[in-house]
Amino acid sequence: MELTGWRGSLYHYMDWALKLAYLNILWLIGIVIGAGIAGFFPSTVAMFSVLRKWAQDEGDELKVFVHFKNEYKREFLKSNKYGYSWAVLGLILYVDLQFFRGIPTIWALIVSLFFFILGAIYIVALLYAFPVYVQYKLTIKQYFRNCLLIVLSNPLFSVLMVLGFYFPYYLMIKIPGLLPFFGGSLISLVLMMISNKMFTNLEKNKKARESIS
Template sequence: MEVSGWKRSLVYYADWALKLVYVNILWLFGSVLGLFVTGIFPSTIAMFAVIRKWLQGEDDFSTFMYFRQVYQKEFLGSNLYGYIWAILGFILYFDLQFFRQFTSLWSLLLTYFTFMIGVIYVLCLLFAFPVYVHFQLRPLQYIKNTILLVLSQPIVSVIMALAFYFPYYLMIKIPGLLPFFCGSLIAFCLMMIAMKLFNKLEKKAQ
């Protein structure tokens, strides 16, 4: 018997909620499996890849098998990619703290400049994983394209920031959601917006 109206909407959203809970559990398990140090990046890439498939309307695949496949295939590449971003973040943080120690005009200007670069860096992190799972590039090309996206799409970048903030705020206010949606809900929101942008850019390129 086919449901309609509000019941159909309820089934639709319940289905998505269950899928996000499941992939979130896989993400946590994959992160712990690599002791977080080597597991967090391949697990995050695998989670984004699964969500990307769902957003493309693909449901006829084993979530667990596909997650494991991406996790294993991208284990080295995702760790290299993730730690490049981590090192860049550390350098920016170190520079910002260093310049803040001085009171000269040049130090003040360098502090503000580094802070602005840091804002761009944070926005780049929101695009980093969607770009990785959507395109086939080399690690440095991923980073270059991510930076270009942020600089060329400031409005979308702000929307991405909000797409990160609202799920984060929701889970802070309702801590009981954390074990079930802490990664997947944010990944879903970011991937959904990023894919709309990617599709728009690909249509323009054609």
């Protein structure tokens, strides 16, 4: 018998809470298995892959553990290369910004402002990094280009992505006991849902342009 009313709503939210907690535990186990440094990116990719299925209502028959394990193994090398490419890029931007901030001249101030803007774009693009990775099959260079284009061409969704990261993150800071169960999965779910909506809009716009031409 299907529950209705407040009982149905309560069951729905409890079911999602349990699924997210389970997925978060798998994510943490994946990180530990990879000794942290090699496990973070494939584990995160596997988590986003599961969330993508859920966000697109493809997860009714999904065997979460099996799917997570298969994605973790399949994407282990490529996801690490992808993730650490993002890390190196972020480090370069940070070092350049700090370098020019330490020079007390007008031109250095202008250059540091330029790197600050690049850093802000980088941070927002980073929020798209894993949703784009699990949505499309591209080269690493194409992933970077698409993330950048998405940020620049979809400012509204970019603002939503920042808010979608900030509010769950703020909740975790205020209630640290939630971290082991929802620290990664809740934030990732929000980012994946916003990204999935944006991907749908992009596909609709693409089809509309093709029909006109």
